[in-house]
Amino acid sequence: MSASRGEFTSRFGFILAAAGSAVGLGNIWGFPTQTAGNGGAAFVLVYLILAFFLAYPAFMAELVIGRHGQANAVTSLRKISNNSTQRIFAFIVGFGGIVCAALILSFYGIIAGWMMSYAVEPVTRVVGLTAVGDWVISQSLARNLLFVSIFMFMTVSIIRFGVEQGIEKWSKRLMPALIIILLSLIGYVMTLEGASEGLQAYLLPDFSRVLDPNLLVSALGQAFFSLSLGTSVMIIYGSYISRKENLVTLGAQVTLIDVSIAFLAGLLIIPAMYVAQASGVTIFGEDGSLVSGPGLVFSVLPALFDGMGSMGVLFSFAFFVLMSVAALTSSISMLEGPVSYVVENHGVERKKATTLIGIFILMLSCIIVFNLGTLLDFVATLSTEYGQPIIGMLCCIFVGWIWHRNNLLSELQSGYEGVEHSLFWKIWPWYTKLVCPLCIGLVFFNSL
């Protein structure tokens, strides 16, 4: 089977693909809005700590399970199980992750569709189709259905081509584009009035908020979502890494890119909010906190762009293209989880499996679109606040308690001779065994 499986052709290819999965709406929208809603820099600080000390070890657990198994999540977890009970447990965790990825995609596609519609709007204005532009950015059933379908179509088109020609090729094209757009936007915003005030709000922490339980829960949730944990995605991406590669550094590099891009996105969004304020837009809600959530992206920022004249049209186009690109490199990873399972365990040909699963998830999205007020929040909460932490925690338990320590070590040794003498090996096994499951569990129960 392994001969017909895909594999990333280079280290760089893997890093961009995994960073592509990690960097998404979670970084560019979620992180800055959570920061805005949680007292600015205090949130940034806690987020950085949790990302490196809890999310990175859990991320490593998923990567190593996948590379060892060289297969989809269910099969990979089964390979490290020692008896039939553990194999049932493996199925529950692996399949649970796959379902979770599908659920996330079903709502993520809708939001990504909105981003695309906002990217189309400035174009319609330039060519004089104002009525179309107005339609495209107003909430309607038809608009939502149209754009979620276009977005799913793009996701399916990439995944149909498999690992090298689909995921890797497109990540190599889209990720550099994303970084260039992001940096140019930051450069421009910094020249505008109000930006320095925003920078202060973003970078000067209010230490009294650092231990606020709500802030901790949000920051951990955000870190898990951002690294795409607890959904089988990193198991499957890990399974496409060659045994010659050093997993420990690869994982660290991806985490670093993910965290850095979230940080950069904050450098764009928070100053942009204060620039908007300087030009008369309200950025504080009635309770005195910064506007966050959809209000920020779909009203404060467009108001800012409107006030910028012709530069605003260009800026708005670039910003929403950035959002759409980030969403696309993430959505392909969500689709790969279920697709690889059906291809490998049920013998369905890849193109057919991709199309069928894509249609199935699009149908879920349509159901959500028809019940937007109730279902969008429900599915998002179910999959990201319950599914991801629980499954992520169970993956750590697999690595810490079920996998024989020597086998785990020998997996890490391929690509990293001498790992047994490294600081990583002194700390990480205990971390995944005790610290990660305990902390994740604690934060999770606290949030209930």
Ligand code: TRP
């Ligand atoms: N990490 C992505 C983001 O920050 C979201 C994402 C991509 C994801 N793939 C995932 C989340 C798989 C959960 C599971 O937007």
